Amino acid sequence: MLTLTFLVKTVIDLYVIVLLLRTWMRWIQIDCYNPVSQFVIKISQPMLAPFRCIIPSRGLIDSPALLLAFLLMTIKYQLLLVIQGGTISLNIYNCLFGLISLVKSSGYLIFCVMLARGLMSWISHDQSPIDYVIYQLTESLMVQIRRVIPGMGSITFSTMVVILMLYLLNCLGIDLLGELWFLL
Numbered sequence: 001m002l003t004l005t006f007l008v009k010t011v012i013d014l015y016v017i018v019l020l021l022r023t024w025m026r027w028i029q030i031d032c033y034n035p036v037s038q039f040v041i042k043i044s045q046p047m048l049a050p051f052r053c054i055i056p057s058r059g060l061i062d063s064p065a066l067l068l069a070f071l072l073m074t075i076k077y078q079l080l081l082v083i084q085g086g087t088i089s090l091n092i093y094n095c096l097f098g099l100i101s102l103v104k105s106s107g108y109l110i111f112c113v114m115l116a117r118g119l120m121s122w123i124s125h126d127q128s129p130i131d132y133v134i135y136q137l138t139e140s141l142m143v144q145i146r147r148v149i150p151g152m153g154s155i156t157f158s159t160m161v162v163i164l165m166l167y168l169l170n171c172l173g174i175d176l177l178g179e180l181w182f183l184l
Helices: 002-028 035-054 063-083 092-123 129-148 158-177 179-183
Strands: none
Touching (some): 002 035, 002 092, 063 092
C-alpha cells in the first residue's frame, strides 16, 4: 500500500505543479514559443481540453487549469484515504483540503523555481531557454522585495527573503493544521 500511496501522490502532485506552472506562465505572459512553455502546454493540454469547452479562460488567469488543479487535489485526498483502507467521505471539508493542498503546492512551486534561479545564476549565464523562463517567473516576485531591501553591490538578498517567507508560511501551516499539513 505504501508504494501505491507514493505513486498516486507523486503523479497527482507533479501534474498539479505543471498546471500551476502553466497558470503562472500565462499570468506573467511568457513567450508560448519558448521550448519550456511548449513542454508545459503539451503535457497539460490533453486533460485541459474538456475543461476549456466548459470554462473559458478570462484575461490572464488560466481558470480551466486552476479548476483542474483544484479538482485533482480534492480527489487526491479521497484516493489516499481509499488506498490506506478508509472510506470515501463526501463533505465540504474535502473542498477545503483541496484548496489548502493547492496553496501548499503553489508555495512548493515558487520555492523550486526560486531555488532553480539561484542555482542557474552560478551555473548558466542566460544561455538556455529555461534561464529566460525562470528569470521571468521569479522577477515579478523579486522586484517587490528589491523595492524594500536594496541590493548591496552585486549581491541581492531578494531570493533569500522570498524563500524565508515561504518557510514562514510553511511553519504557519504546520502550526495551524498539524499532522494534516503533512498529509496534504
